[in-house]
Amino acid sequence: MADTPQDEAAKARIIKHMNADHADSLFYYLQHFCKLSSRNAHGATLSSISLSSMTLKTTDGKTHTIPLNPPMKSWSEARTRSVEMDREARSALDISSIRITEYEPPRKPVQVVLFAILTLTWLACIFQSFIVPGSWLYKVAEFFPGGGAETFLWMIRKMTWGFIGLHIVESFLLDRIRLRKHGVVRGTAVWWKWIGSCLIEGFACFQRIDATIERRTKEAEKAKH
Known part of the structure; x- marks a missing residue:
């Protein structure tokens, strides 16, 4: 049986609504029902x-x-x-239903x-080869308490790879157990900001995102009443 004008209008409304307001649902539909990766599912539209x-x-x-199993009996079932x-x-x-946007x-x-402080630590790790006697960086490092520039350089050399490795691991965990769970798609601008921030500050980033999740959870609970 051919669709009636009312059917066509209903389908058009549903498609427009889903694409405009529920792109995240379409993203998850493809991952779950079609077994697509998040990369391949990102940006999909209901056609x-x-x-x-x-x-x-x-x-x-x-x-x-x-x-759709079982098939819908009418378009009024589409939302449910x-x-x-x-x-x-x-x-x-x-x-999670709580999304980080x-x-x-x-x-x-x-x-x-x-x-x-952690940004300066990163810069010191990256540019330590430029901190040499006679350079302005070396002169600044001379103010380091407990031994001046040489003590500062010794400390930076000892901690560089451990510091970098720890922050890489923390960023990996942030992606796996926080960002993905709360709807932040890998590779998006929001994802890069959180990951970049975590690379710099590490665990402090977890504390901030957890506070955001807690606040939004309370807002969602309040909205139910």
């Missing part, structure tokens, strides 16, 4: 829908059809069905000071 299936198109031009699919996909992928920079004085 068509029927009572028995939906078809999504990925950025590489490929289409992926997800059967999409919510159920989203819940199933998130549960299977271990994705932006980067939270250090704001409190102690956070800013720590970020500055």
Whole structure:
């Protein structure tokens, strides 16, 4: 049976709504129901829908059809069905309903000071070969308490690889157990900001993102009442 004008209008509304407001759900649908990687699923759009299936198109031009079992009886079921699919996909992928959508920079004085100290530590590790007698960097390092420039250089040489390795591991863990779980797609601008920040400040980044998650969880709970 051919679709009626009312059917076509309903499908158009659903497609427009899903693409405009639920791109994250489409992303998770493809990962769970079609077993696509997050990279291949990112940026997908809903191209068509029927009572028995939906078809999504990925950025590489490929289409992926997800059967709706059981088929919907009418278009009025679309919202409920999409919510159920989203819940199933998130549960299977271990994705929280609390989403991180932006980067939270250090704001409190102690956070800013720590970020500055660790940034300087990174710079010292990277440019330690330029801290030589007679250079302005060496003269600045002479103010280091407990032995001046030579003590400073000895300490930097001893800690460089451990410092870098620790912060790389912390950034890996941030991606795996925080960012992915809370909807931050790898490679996006928000992801790079959090990862870059974690590379610099390490565990302090976890504390800040956990505070953000806690705040948004409370907001979500409050909205239910």
